[in-house]
Amino acid sequence: xxxxxxxxxxPNIGDLEKEYVLKALxxxxxxxxxxxxxxxxxxxxxxxxxxxxxSVVNGTSGLHLALRLLNIGPGDEVxxxxxxxxxxxxxxTYVGATPVIVDVHPDTWTIDPLQIEKVIxxxxxxxxxxxxxxxxxxxxxxxxxxxxxxxxxxxxAAESLGSTYKGRYTGTFGDLGVFSFNGNKVITTGGxxxxxTDNDELAQRARLLxxxxxxxxxxxxxxxxxxxxxxxxxxxAALGLAQMKRLPEFLAVKRRNASIYRRELQNVTGxxxxxELNEAESSWWLFSxxxxxxxxxERDSIMSRLTAKGVQVRxxxxxxxxxxxxxxxxxxxxxxADHLYSGGINLPSASFLTEQDVLDVCRELLER
Ligand SMILES: Cc1ncc(COP(=O)(O)O)c(C=O)c1O
Numbered sequence: 001x002x003x004x005x006x007x008x009x010x011p012n013i014g015d016l017e018k019e020y021v022l023k024a025l026x027x028x029x030x031x032x033x034x035x036x037x038x039x040x041x042x043x044x045x046x047x048x049x050x051x052x053x054x055s056v057v058n059g060t061s062g063l064h065l066a067l068r069l070l071n072i073g074p075g076d077e078v079x080x081x082x083x084x085x086x087x088x089x090x091x092x093t094y095v096g097a098t099p100v101i102v103d104v105h106p107d108t109w110t111i112d113p114l115q116i117e118k119v120i121x122x123x124x125x126x127x128x129x130x131x132x133x134x135x136x137x138x139x140x141x142x143x144x145x146x147x148x149x150x151x152x153x154x155x156x157a158a159e160s161l162g163s164t165y166k167g168r169y170t171g172t173f174g175d176l177g178v179f180s181f182n183g184n185k186v187i188t189t190g191g192x193x194x195x196x197t198d199n200d201e202l203a204q205r206a207r208l209l210x211x212x213x214x215x216x217x218x219x220x221x222x223x224x225x226x227x228x229x230x231x232x233x234x235x236x237a238a239l240g241l242a243q244m245k246r247l248p249e250f251l252a253v254k255r256r257n258a259s260i261y262r263r264e265l266q267n268v269t270g271x272x273x274x275x276e277l278n279e280a281e282s283s284w285w286l287f288s289x290x291x292x293x294x295x296x297x298e299r300d301s302i303m304s305r306l307t308a309k310g311v312q313v314r315x316x317x318x319x320x321x322x323x324x325x326x327x328x329x330x331x332x333x334x335x336x337a338d339h340l341y342s343g344g345i346n347l348p349s350a351s352f353l354t355e356q357d358v359l360d361v362c363r364e365l366l367e368r
Pocket of ligand 1: 057059061084087088156158180192193
């Protein structure tokens with residue numbers, strides 16, 4: 001494999017992160033005890049403008065926790081879009097509920113509200129819209145469908161920290177919102193995540209469940225519920241605090257680079273790009289294209305060519321209903337997700353890429 005010259009999604013770690021992590025190490029609080037976890041949670045909630053943020057070990061555990069908090073379990077159905085990472089659906093299975101996979105919209109590539117309405121039954125309990133690659137789903141329609149049908153909404157905002165819909169941050173629309181701080185995300189804590197909610201009771205129970213079902217104030221080892229060891233560490237929180245300080249810088253670079261990609265590629269026959277709704281602003285976590293037949297070169301050939309030039313690219317997530325482990329939930333109607341997947345390429349989007357890097361990616365992509 002050739003050396004990577006322009007990375008896809010590597011983390012952006014600088015002096016500030018080193019300073020914060022070293023301070024945490026010097027303090028002796030290396031694990032879940034320590035003041036920085038709460039500081040990070042408070043800062044995260046303040047940024048989003050929501051009442052509560054509860055940190056977790058990763059986004060997947062955050063979604064698992066969210067489903068537990070809403071008492072979703074066997075016999076319940078949860079609606080999830082076909083085009084997303086496997087972690088959007090696995091937690092539904094962890095709690096014993098049944099996933100119901102629906103297609104995405106051809107423009108936004110996020111959950112198609114029209115498809116949601118078709119699959120609602122009296123067993124449906126929740127919808128998990130995913131803000132794919134940072135692009136906000138059509139949240140006003142999703143929330144209205146949920147309201148009319150008495151359904152919960154858990155936003156999978158793993159990829160969309162900083163994205164807004166109608167001026168409000170993604171993750172703050174649903175009953176619960178879940179973020180990921182994996183190394184490739186908008187900000188990172190190495191591994192980590194956050195569950196946010198305006199509902200104080202849910203937040204209180206979340207704090208219990210992440211701590212093996214034991215209240216923090218409890219002196220004895222009394223466990224009210226069967227919980228999990230889902231807590232973030234003080235060192236991770238230190239990294240998260242430094243990254244939060246730099247979040248505006250990361251978002252500005254990602255948005256500038258997305259606008260360069262759009263400018264350079266918009267008139268190229270056979271290349272499609274993800275559409276931001278007028279009322280939305282994406283974090284552009286990953287800028288992506290879909291290669292159509294008219295481009296006259298297949299996706300795999302383009303990817304090999306770019307890889308050989310040191311441009312790191314990735315195929316789209318394989319639609320959930322095409323996954324061997326979810327084949328029994330195969331849906332006949334995920335046509336859009338299948339099409340996007342077959343031509344989809346994630347392009348370099350790391351938050352330290354220069355304008356020249358993006359121009360170089362476009363040149364390599366188009367130089368056939
Ligand atoms: C859409 C989506 N949901 C959930 C997750 C899970 O997050 P984590 O890797 O932190 O468990 C990710 C990222 O990995 C993701 O992209």
